[in-house]
Amino acid sequence: MTTPKAASRSASLTVPPPVLEISGLCVDYGLGADAVRAVHDVDLTLRRGEVLGLAGESGSGKSTLAYAVTRLLSPPGVITGGDVRYHPRGGEPVDVLAMTARELRAFRWQEVSIVFQGAMNSLNPVHTVHTQLTDVLKAHRPDMPRAGRTEQARELLSLVGISPDRLGAYPHQLSGGMRQRVMIAMALALQPDVVIMDEPTTALDVVMQRQILRQLVRLREELDFSVVFITHDISLLIEFSDRIAIMYGGRVVEQAGAAEIYRDPRHPYSAGLLHSFPALHGPRRELTGIPGSPPDLRAMPSGCAFHPRCPKAFAPCDRKTPPLAPADSSSGRSVACWLNDDHRPGEA
Numbered sequence: 001m002t003t004p005k006a007a008s009r010s011a012s013l014t015v016p017p018p019v020l021e022i023s024g025l026c027v028d029y030g031l032g033a034d035a036v037r038a039v040h041d042v043d044l045t046l047r048r049g050e051v052l053g054l055a056g057e058s059g060s061g062k063s064t065l066a067y068a069v070t071r072l073l074s075p076p077g078v079i080t081g082g083d084v085r086y087h088p089r090g091g092e093p094v095d096v097l098a099m100t101a102r103e104l105r106a107f108r109w110q111e112v113s114i115v116f117q118g119a120m121n122s123l124n125p126v127h128t129v130h131t132q133l134t135d136v137l138k139a140h141r142p143d144m145p146r147a148g149r150t151e152q153a154r155e156l157l158s159l160v161g162i163s164p165d166r167l168g169a170y171p172h173q174l175s176g177g178m179r180q181r182v183m184i185a186m187a188l189a190l191q192p193d194v195v196i197m198d199e200p201t202t203a204l205d206v207v208m209q210r211q212i213l214r215q216l217v218r219l220r221e222e223l224d225f226s227v228v229f230i231t232h233d234i235s236l237l238i239e240f241s242d243r244i245a246i247m248y249g250g251r252v253v254e255q256a257g258a259a260e261i262y263r264d265p266r267h268p269y270s271a272g273l274l275h276s277f278p279a280l281h282g283p284r285r286e287l288t289g290i291p292g293s294p295p296d297l298r299a300m301p302s303g304c305a306f307h308p309r310c311p312k313a314f315a316p317c318d319r320k321t322p323p324l325a326p327a328d329s330s331s332g333r334s335v336a337c338w339l340n341d342d343h344r345p346g347e348a
């Protein structure tokens with residue numbers, strides 16, 4: 001791209017400033033007595049330049065969270081509480097939940113773009129890659145001359161590792177991996193600060209998945225954007241994220257650096273997830289999976305929602321929900337598990 005955002009991320013150990021701050025976010029499906037809570041009191045901060053991984057089994061609330069944060073949630077989904085703040089470069093924080101429709105149109109694509117599950121099938125089959133890439137530019141940069149749009153589209157394709165010669169191709173003339181890269185190119189077209197990727201590569205084979213993610217992480221360094229990367233495959237997150245948040249039953253149950261989660265998962269659910277996917281590198285782990293199934297939102301277990309499946313459940317777990325609390329004073333890790341809480345209720 002011609003004017004990449006400053007690629008000079010500080011190599012110092014200072015914590016980068018936040019770009020997206022989510023606090024106390026609650027999302028329900030339905031209203032009144034029939035409502036179920038799919039996202040429960042989530043606090044999460046995405047920092048500038050980082051890749052934040054969001055993991056959890058199907059139904060844990062990952063996509064609902066992404067839709068809510070970008071205000072793309074459609075009925076019966078309703079945001080019932082909390083706060084989402086976007087911190088523009090050098091500007092005052094903006095309340096995303098209070099944005100008007102017009103503000104939202106500018107916010108999406110330009111500040112935060114999102115690549116959804118199965119995105120590679122959402123390219124329009126009757127238009128060329130050129131038309132689809134330049135349409136994004138035309139809609140948001142109406143003053144850009146036609147030749148400039150084409151030039152930018154060529155650069156975007158090169159960025160994601162596709163020869164600009166393919167600009168005239170229709171989606172069916174491209175492989176699944178290439179279509180996915182085109183979607184990523186579209187998401188990067190307006191140089192957003194944040195790219196949210198919801199299971200972007202699950203339809204691809206493992207080698208292609210990793211190739212695309214490696215490229216994305218390289219681009220993140222070049223173009224200086226932050227990534228929220230959502231998947232149920234925690235081994236992918238360990239490889240590509242800086243930090244990981246693990247969701248269960250709509251709540252974040254553990255949040256820590258990717259290496260910390262890998263070496264020493266503190267929540268029994270995190271440990272279970274780690275033993276559900278083969279790691280590509282490092283020592284082999286025995287794959288044991290997690291017994292049982294994720295909870296039904298209409299009948300959530302009392303206390304910690306994971307307790308019926310937890311090999312380490314003890315007295316307080318079925319009675320009281322553990323808060324997400326700092327686990328180490330130094331590392332910024334937090335865990336919602338009574339095993340890690342010095343202030344746990346009586347075990348009798």
Ligand SMILES: Nc1ncnc2c1ncn2[C@@H]1O[C@H](COP(=O)(O)OP(=O)(O)OP(=O)(O)O)[C@@H](O)[C@H]1O
Pocket residue numbers: 029038056057058059060061062063064065075076077232297
């Ligand atoms: N339109 C809807 N109406 C009612 N409940 C819904 C709706 N969409 C999602 N849910 C429920 O909300 C919960 C969270 O779903 P969500 O899709 O956010 O989970 P997820 O972690 O992204 O799962 P997956 O990995 O399968 O996409 C699930 O229990 C799901 O059944």
